[in-house]
Amino acid sequence: MNTVSRDTKIVVVGAGFAGLAAAASLVQAGFQNVKILEAKERVGGRVCTMKPFTENIIELGANWIHGQEGNPLYQLAKEQDLLVEAIAASKMMCLPHSVTPRDYFFMEGGKQLSTNTVDRVCSLFSKLTSKAFESELEDKHRVLSLGDYLDVSFAESPLATSEDESKIFEWCKRSECTDEAASLYEVSASQIGYYIALEGGFFNSLGPGGYQAILDILLKALPSGTILRNTEVKSIQWDSKGDEGKEENHPVRVICENDQIIETDHVIVTVSLGVLKQKARTMFEPALPKSKLDAIERLGFGTVDKIFLYFSERFWPEDCAGIQLVWDKGPEDKAIYSRQDEEDAWKETWFKKICGFDTVARHPTVLCGWITGREALHMETLQDSEIGGTCVRLLRSFTGWSVPDVSQVLISRWGHDPHVQGSYTFVPHCVNVKEHEALAAPLPSFSQVPESKPLQVLFAGEATHVNFYTTTHGAYLSGVREAQRLINHYSH
Template sequence: MDSMAQRPDRDSQIFIIGCGISGIGAAQKLIKHGFHNVRIIEATARSGGRIRTGRLGDNIIEIGANWIHGPSKENPVFRLACDYQLLDKESMSEENQAIDIGGHPLFVPNWFTSSGRKLGPETMGPALEFFMTLLERSQQFHSTGGEPLPSVGEFIKAEAERLAPEEWKEDRDNFAVRMAMINTLLKLECCVSGTHTMDDVGLGAFGMYTTLPGLDCTFPGGYEGLTDHMMKELPRDIVLYNKPVKCIHWNYTKNGPNTGGTSFPVTIECVNGETFAADHVIVTVPLGYMKKHQNTFLSPSFPLHKLHSIQRMGFGTNNKIFVEFEQPFWDEDCELIYLVWEDETHLTDVVSDLKMSWIRKLTGFTVLKPTERFGHVLCGWIAGQESEYMESLSELEVLQTVTQLLRIFTGNPTIMPRKLLRSQWFHEPYSCGSYSYVAKGCSGYDIDNLAEPLPLKGSNSKPLQVLFAGEATHRSFFSTVHGALLSGWREAERLISHHTSASGSFSSKL
């Protein structure tokens, strides 16, 4: 009799690669269901993955994930945050949960232009409304089909030129600045999608992303409070830190290392030469890392359809630049600052000269609120190759460029930020960017392919050797923390139900 069959199901050796919220969530669920040989292998010295809280002086800031998107009962991150009492009363209120913003927060904006003017809502409001209408239309082709162009960017640019209201054109100055505003919004949308250009985002698949109701909220004590609380519920030494995985050898027929003669189908080989034998491995590494290491991460390699989906799916960079000021130059009620380049009336969301003009991709700033907690801190948003180039500059160079930018837009030559801190997600070796998006030519099948366990159905090998979780494997919540968490739970459930159906002994635990 095969020695594998003699081990009780709950003795299965399960390894989870990556200690982000997806991996932590999977481990929690498996341990609650009686599996006791669960370990997490983490490449870095910390847990949390792309949830990372930092400090700018005395202020808590989010270097990674920023908001709970759609904080309502359907959102598992919101439910956990409430259970752990990590949110303020307003964020948990019924009113906040009921507001449906369609994924775009209703921030009170200030508009500054490159000629040093501050414009009002009577000029800029119509451009914002017009752009949001086009964006909503671009999300509808997922359900209706028949998309007229391959990408969101091409669609919005063509429709903006075609449908710009006639009365705008009669007021030439306002028309130019409104078109420049639409260009700013197009660049801002690159930050939302985590892409270099909206020309890379597939029009037909764009509407697959599903928003949840609720007014997006933040963690007063930092997002890491969530993963810290989750980690406290796990056994103390469950995580093996500082162990980057080099290769997962699956369909492994020889006896694995240090296994007392038991045969295991999977061997995990770490960069430092250590190996671990497993029955099941749940891979939760970011898609950016998978793209970079797609040829070496699995042996045998990914099946072709899975490899093609890894290549087709989009994964980009969205970075933050935090700047602190002695005094605000924005209105007291302002929550969002738009920067409008008046010479950008021809719609394009990339810059022509990366080295000279990368700063033009910085579309605006969110104001960190409340002021009592943060002082006067702005968070600038920049995506794409311009953002990746920004990472390669020194902090001083970034500070000088941002200072110059703000002096141009405010018309105030004395503005000087006190401190600056920026994220550098592209150069993080184990994420290689920020989050996934549905690229041109992608469909829901690509996300399903990413999530498909190995070996494939119909194989005679031991089932569920390598499973896949992480935000990029969730069909409707890709790019979000709740998508990552749900995908980790999904793969844990897959193993739980597999072992439940394989032996009745588990039914009492469910």
């Protein structure tokens, strides 16, 4: 690399996986003037590894390694010996809500459902969702939302004649909401096939360091002083027309909330889609092109939250891996979903969106509840004590067990985090997955402004990846992609 390239100034906005991967790739390639601006005190973005209860970790954010083959984060963890032993890992090799014989399913009235009944419904649900993910939908189903496609298909099954099995099917849909970060009636059935699930399944196989241990590897690759914490970006002024007034060598000015101004050659924006939805129209000067603003508006950014309940003692059986709640009428029942829009009735029953409470690795007395969508956003406005009390009442009424009061509660509130504004991306019904590509396109466009310095503003983050959106490896790979774009540009 020549001296000019080495001295090129590059600013990365955001120190999540996308930002850290971009910066680490650039530093490794020989760039010596790379800075990351992070709005928070904490780095990691939507990865948040904590120790709130004991010396063992809790993942308040990202939890899973999504597949092994072709997953750079799995490879990194494996090389650095950050995975648990194979025997322990195999027990954790499951989807967030894949059903095992160790899941206890309870009806609203307290009746426990047989494993056989649950398996029958979950197998059908899995078969139907696989058709969507493998792009094998019939034409009549391709025009539907994922929720409507599942309802129509289930109605054609003999299982639909059973009341219990219909209720379990609603539980399955509610569980799938956790993967999609939205109600299934908001999600496109046809476009979901662009998402690629890597071989190896969801893998909760990280050792005692959790996701933080992988972040630490990337952080070690960065020179001291690379990350400026508590440095929120207010605006990015880029030179789309090759304006004469700006210093020729540094066509981009990044203006921070603390009034610091950083002149740079390139800026890689890795903020979440949630932040872009709120700030994209005011953050860039000149304004972003219509194609990019449209992509930001059209793509969905949903909320998934966790409710951790720490008890002084374990009250569930040794062979129980999760307590799942099957409602008589749940929020992913189409009639309920549509009717509850009126007068915000769903706010009164927000807790019905909780699928159930799963056991947590290395925490014998902790349960974790998952909640998504508008109900999660409403829950975030409530006090921890109210949320904890509601969850304990649910556990008592569904199981009939002697459930003690909860000792500690830990709630994620990603939807109200000003630097995230949600959890991850989904493709809404009637939206094309190609919007991810529009979001990822660098500025200025060569065709529009041939006289401008190229690649002034680049975009990374899970929302910019067509096949791996929602995932940590999608975020990581998008950061590497934008770094490589710059490396290639300077290697000519």
